[in-house]
Amino acid sequence: MASNAATTIIPAPAPKLNYLNNGHTLKSWLLTTDHKRIALLYLLSVTAFFFLGGFFAMLIRLELLTPEGDLLQADTYNKVFTMHGMIMVFFFLIPVVPATLGNFLVPLMVGAKDLAFPRINLLSWYLYIIAGTLFLHCMLNGGVDTGWTFYTPYSTVGSNTNVIEAGLAVFIAGFSSIFTGLNFIVTVHRMRAPGLTWDRLPLFIWANYATSLIMILGTPVVAITIVLVAVERAFHLGIFDPRLGGDPLLFQHLFWFYSHPAVYIMILPSMGVISELIACFARKRVFGYKFVALSSVAIAVLGFLVWAHHMFVAGISLYAAMIFSFITFFIGVPSAVKVFNWTATLYKGSITYATPMLYAFGFIGLFTIGGLTGLMLATLGIDVHVTDTYFVVAHFHYVMVGGVLMGFLGGIHFWWPKISGRLYPEGWARLSALLVFVGFNLTFFPQFILGYVGMPRRYWQYPPEFQVLNVLSTAGSSVLAVGYLLPMIYLLWSLRYGPIASDNPWGAAGLEWKTTSPPPTFNFDETPVVTWEAYNYDEIPEPKELEAPVAK
Amino acid sequence: MSEHQAHEAHEEHTTHSQGFYLLIGAILLVLTATTVGAAFVNLGPFNPVVALLIATIKALLVVLFFMHVKGASEKLTGVVVLSGFFFLAILLALSLADYLTRSWR
Amino acid sequence: MQNSPAVDGQANLSVEHLEHVHNPALLHHFADAQQQKNAASLGMWLFLVTEIMFFGGMFCAYLIYRLAHFNAFAAGSQQLSIKLGAFNTAVLIISSVTVVLAVKAAEAGKRKLLVSYLVVTVLLGLTFLVVKGFEYREKFEKHHVPGSTFNFTDTFDDNGQKIPVNSKEAELFFSIYFVMTGMHALHMIIGCGLFTGLAILAWKGRYSPAYFTPIENGGLYWHLVDIIWIYLFPLLYLISRHS
Numbered sequence: 001m002a003s004n005a006a007t008t009i010i011p012a013p014a015p016k017l018n019y020l021n022n023g024h025t026l027k028s029w030l031l032t033t034d035h036k037r038i039a040l041l042y043l044l045s046v047t048a049f050f051f052l053g054g055f056f057a058m059l060i061r062l063e064l065l066t067p068e069g070d071l072l073q074a075d076t077y078n079k080v081f082t083m084h085g086m087i088m089v090f091f092f093l094i095p096v097v098p099a100t101l102g103n104f105l106v107p108l109m110v111g112a113k114d115l116a117f118p119r120i121n122l123l124s125w126y127l128y129i130i131a132g133t134l135f136l137h138c139m140l141n142g143g144v145d146t147g148w149t150f151y152t153p154y155s156t157v158g159s160n161t162n163v164i165e166a167g168l169a170v171f172i173a174g175f176s177s178i179f180t181g182l183n184f185i186v187t188v189h190r191m192r193a194p195g196l197t198w199d200r201l202p203l204f205i206w207a208n209y210a211t212s213l214i215m216i217l218g219t220p221v222v223a224i225t226i227v228l229v230a231v232e233r234a235f236h237l238g239i240f241d242p243r244l245g246g247d248p249l250l251f252q253h254l255f256w257f258y259s260h261p262a263v264y265i266m267i268l269p270s271m272g273v274i275s276e277l278i279a280c281f282a283r284k285r286v287f288g289y290k291f292v293a294l295s296s297v298a299i300a301v302l303g304f305l306v307w308a309h310h311m312f313v314a315g316i317s318l319y320a321a322m323i324f325s326f327i328t329f330f331i332g333v334p335s336a337v338k339v340f341n342w343t344a345t346l347y348k349g350s351i352t353y354a355t356p357m358l359y360a361f362g363f364i365g366l367f368t369i370g371g372l373t374g375l376m377l378a379t380l381g382i383d384v385h386v387t388d389t390y391f392v393v394a395h396f397h398y399v400m401v402g403g404v405l406m407g408f409l410g411g412i413h414f415w416w417p418k419i420s421g422r423l424y425p426e427g428w429a430r431l432s433a434l435l436v437f438v439g440f441n442l443t444f445f446p447q448f449i450l451g452y453v454g455m456p457r458r459y460w461q462y463p464p465e466f467q468v469l470n471v472l473s474t475a476g477s478s479v480l481a482v483g484y485l486l487p488m489i490y491l492l493w494s495l496r497y498g499p500i501a502s503d504n505p506w507g508a509a510g511l512e513w514k515t516t517s518p519p520p521t522f523n524f525d526e527t528p529v530v531t532w533e534a535y536n537y538d539e540i541p542e543p544k545e546l547e548a549p550v551a552k
Numbered sequence: 553m554s555e556h557q558a559h560e561a562h563e564e565h566t567t568h569s570q571g572f573y574l575l576i577g578a579i580l581l582v583l584t585a586t587t588v589g590a591a592f593v594n595l596g597p598f599n600p601v602v603a604l605l606i607a608t609i610k611a612l613l614v615v616l617f618f619m620h621v622k623g624a625s626e627k628l629t630g631v632v633v634l635s636g637f638f639f640l641a642i643l644l645a646l647s648l649a650d651y652l653t654r655s656w657r
Numbered sequence: 658m659q660n661s662p663a664v665d666g667q668a669n670l671s672v673e674h675l676e677h678v679h680n681p682a683l684l685h686h687f688a689d690a691q692q693q694k695n696a697a698s699l700g701m702w703l704f705l706v707t708e709i710m711f712f713g714g715m716f717c718a719y720l721i722y723r724l725a726h727f728n729a730f731a732a733g734s735q736q737l738s739i740k741l742g743a744f745n746t747a748v749l750i751i752s753s754v755t756v757v758l759a760v761k762a763a764e765a766g767k768r769k770l771l772v773s774y775l776v777v778t779v780l781l782g783l784t785f786l787v788v789k790g791f792e793y794r795e796k797f798e799k800h801h802v803p804g805s806t807f808n809f810t811d812t813f814d815d816n817g818q819k820i821p822v823n824s825k826e827a828e829l830f831f832s833i834y835f836v837m838t839g840m841h842a843l844h845m846i847i848g849c850g851l852f853t854g855l856a857i858l859a860w861k862g863r864y865s866p867a868y869f870t871p872i873e874n875g876g877l878y879w880h881l882v883d884i885i886w887i888y889l890f891p892l893l894y895l896i897s898r899h900s
Contacts (some may be wrong), residue, residue: 112686113685113686114686115686116696116700117696117700118686120700178707182700182703182704182707183700185699185703186696186699186700186703187696189628189699190692190695190696190699191687191692191696216703216706216707216710217635217636217639217706217707217710218710219707220707220708220710220711220713220714221643221710221711221713221714223711224711224712224713224714224715224840225714227836227840228714228715228718228836231836232832235803235804236803236804236805237803237804237832237835237836238803238825238828238829238832239718239829239832239833239836243825244825244826244828244829244832245722245725245726245729245823245825245826245829246722246829247721247722247725249650250647250717250718250721253647253650253717254714254717254718257643257714304639304642305642305646307646308646308650316650316654317649317650317651317653317654317655318653319649319653320646320649320650320653323646323649324646522685522686527688567760567761567764570758570761573754573757573758573761574754576754577750577751577753577754580750580753581747581750581751584743584746584747584750584890585743587890587891587895588739588743588895591739591891591895591898591899592898592899593899594816594899595899599895599897599899600896603891603892603895604888604891604892606891607887607888607890607891607892610884610887611884611887611888614753614880614883614884614887615880615884617757618753618754618756618757618876618880619876619877619880619881628699629698629699629702632699632702632703632706633702633705633706635706636705636706636709636710637709639710640709640710640713640716643710643713643714643717644713644716644717644720647717647720647721648720648721648724651721651724651725652724
């Protein structure tokens with residue numbers, strides 16, 4: 001004890017043991033079974049792949065600045081858009097929210113110590129890394145030029161690039177995804193805290209649960225499809241070969257049976273994030289909780305019934321096209337239910353505009369546009385004209401980037417204090433959100449017009465009359481790139497210099513906010529017992545400082 | 553105490569007797585012989601129907617009794633199995649919707 | 658609904674302690690052994706669903722092509738040995754019986770019986786694979802392996818009438834045959850390896866009536882591989898045999 005203040009130094013209290021400082025060795029990270037550490041491992045990996053995919057996007061946009069094919073050769077351009085697509089789809093969009101935010105938050109939100117199978121969780125990450133390494137090797141070895149869709153017979157017979165290696169990488173990444181989904185389903189069924197009934201679960205959990213159903217049911221089909229392509233290519237077995245009576249379209253049926261539900265794997269978790277953000281920053285229970293929860297499951301189920309809308313002009317029968325078009329219209333309904341309910345949540349809410357909320361607003365607007373254009377594409381008459389044009393490219397970038405990525409960024413900012421124990425700088429964050437929004441629209445809105453007036457996708461040269469819109473698009477992509485780079489900088493900066501976060505800086509509902517920021521390794525000092533409904537914002541006091549102060 | 557009750561409720565006492573399992577096994581073998589025999593009888597378009605029907609009965613016996621789905625402590629197990637086959641059926645049915653309606657051969 | 662039991666401070670601690678003493682296999686993130694077992698079981702069932710969908714893609718290919726090229730498929734099917742196929746089906750059915758009896762032995766704590774049943778299961782699985790090997794060799798000898806050596810000159814025997822078939826379409830049948838039975842055989846090999854591991858661990862006394870979940874879950878896997886064969890056999894071997 002200090003008796004003489006002038007001469008005695010009072011030692012600073014030791015930082016509380018949490019999951020970040022519980023073990024500093026490389027081994028404690030690479031052999032961890034802590035879902036939070038695995039989430040961070042994933043965060044690093046998916047971010048790396050995001051920027052790699054972004055690099056290829058930059059090459060595409062640079063090439064498309066001018067009508068002639070002058071930056072890259074045609075074959076190289078094919079490889080570039082294939083790499084961009086494969087990386088973004090399989091190594092970024094599919095794992096980004098489930099494997100990072102999902103892995104981190106699912107056990108916390110259900111009040112569990114970890115996921116059901118922590119070692120399988122670690123295995124899932126290693127499978128992702130092995131797949132990623134294999135893919136990088138394939139890339140350095142000349143890449144692959146089939147398009148991310150691997151269509152036969154080009155992928156089985158025509159292409160002389162590393163199709164099998166790329167396919168193998170995707171196959172392994174698929175199992176990474178399957179194991180994540182398996183873990184989530186079992187955790188939600190078996191490890192909810194006492195009192196946490198299904199109708200008290202956060203909507204983020206419902207969303208990840210529905211996503212996991214898709215992962216389990218759909219991924220194996222693309223796995224076997226890739227095996228069949230590899231086998232045909234390696235042993236000339238001829239399963240999709242018309243010369244043997246095979247059907248190239250069978251490949252497309254099997255491929256899209258997964259790849260369409262895959263886009264719901266991408267969007268559903270992001271929608272889950274949005275539900276959390278809207279509730280917190282309107283300080284209100286999500287309107288129509290049951291409907292939003294069930295719509296997640298409905299999207300998952302309906303998503304399996306619509307795959308051939310990617311094949312309208314590929315040679316399927318008109319009868320089948322009509323069936324798939326008809327069912328595709330229905331899948332807009334649960335998505336619309338969510339958008340309406342989020343909007344209704346805002347009504348008479350106490351709204352604040354922190355960065356996560358800005359991303360949420362961006363999501364709602366951009367996802368709506370993307371979704372509506374999806375309905376346009378579902379219409380056979382329109383699709384015949386705009387299929388395989390930039391209209392489709394714009395549509396899916398609106399939902400994937402304007403939807404998935406904005407939801408992810410909103411979520412990263414929202415849970416950053418929980419994950420890192422630090423507050424990010426709000427001023428820079430808002431600037432980035434604005435840049436992302438402006439850059440995104442400038443990049444992709446012109447593409448709707450380009451597609452409508454007839455510019456085909458995957459072409460490396462185009463008629464000169466399309467140049468102005470292409471230049472606008474490329475300019476937008478530069479702004480977008482800055483918007484993505486800034487968070488890299490300030491989030492990393494905040495790890496060292498950001499203000500220390502309290503347990504619940506946002507005054508948010510949810511079990512994850514009832515433990516420390518960052519949480520201890522086993523999440524809770526005592527297993528919580530839940531006696532309240534979800535989003536009980538009427539019981540939670542507003543935080544004193546809702547906006548994270550700009551660090552000095 | 554509630555924990556003990558919960559413990560009891562989740563115990564699965566579905567193990568049948570050895571004789572029962574041998575009986576199911578015998579039935580499966582008989583069904584195998586039946587399906588082979590039926591293949592040699594000309595049932596016209598019903599040959600594949602009969603074959604699949606017998607195969608499905610065999611699969612059901614394995615799922616219900618060998619895999620203990622019958623008498624499982626919760627319906628979830630059955631729901632999981634059914635959903636697997638349901639979505640496979642979707643794949644087959646909707647693909648057929650294309651192939652069976654193509655006007656060219 | 659599978660809620661974990663309420664934390665009751667001391668009472669729970671003592672039960673956990675007891676569980677820990679009785680059950681060294683209890684993992685720390687689970688509340689009790691029953692929750693762990695239920696989790697493992699559900700996890701295994703979900704994995705089996707992925708296997709159903711995995712093979713399902715091949716069944717889809719089979720279905721489409723059989724409808725499109727029935728004669729060639731029937732001709733190819735008639736070249737497969739019903740005797741060997743039926744024998745293998747019987748072998749797998751018996752192995753499923755030994756698997757379920759192994760689980761029963763584990764639950765009763767009969768270690769030696771458990772090991773015996775596991776070993777017999779592996780032997781039956783190996784028998785299946787050996788017979789499959791013989792079948793493959795016969796196909797190789799008859800030039801029915803797709804690729805450059807493929808040469809199919811047989812006909813579709815339809816009630817005595819011998820219908821010639823497109824050799825290319827027959828090659829398609831054999832492509833499907835090898836892919837489906839090959840993938841199934843791969844799963845059998847994995848199953849044999851898995852059960853060998855289980856047998857070794859069982860011999861070492863790892864399993865008891867309080868903990869035999871891996872035996873149960875391994876059994877689920879084996880049964881599914883059996884079910885896949887239950888469908889493969891009539892679909893590949895018995896397309897059209899009434900001649």
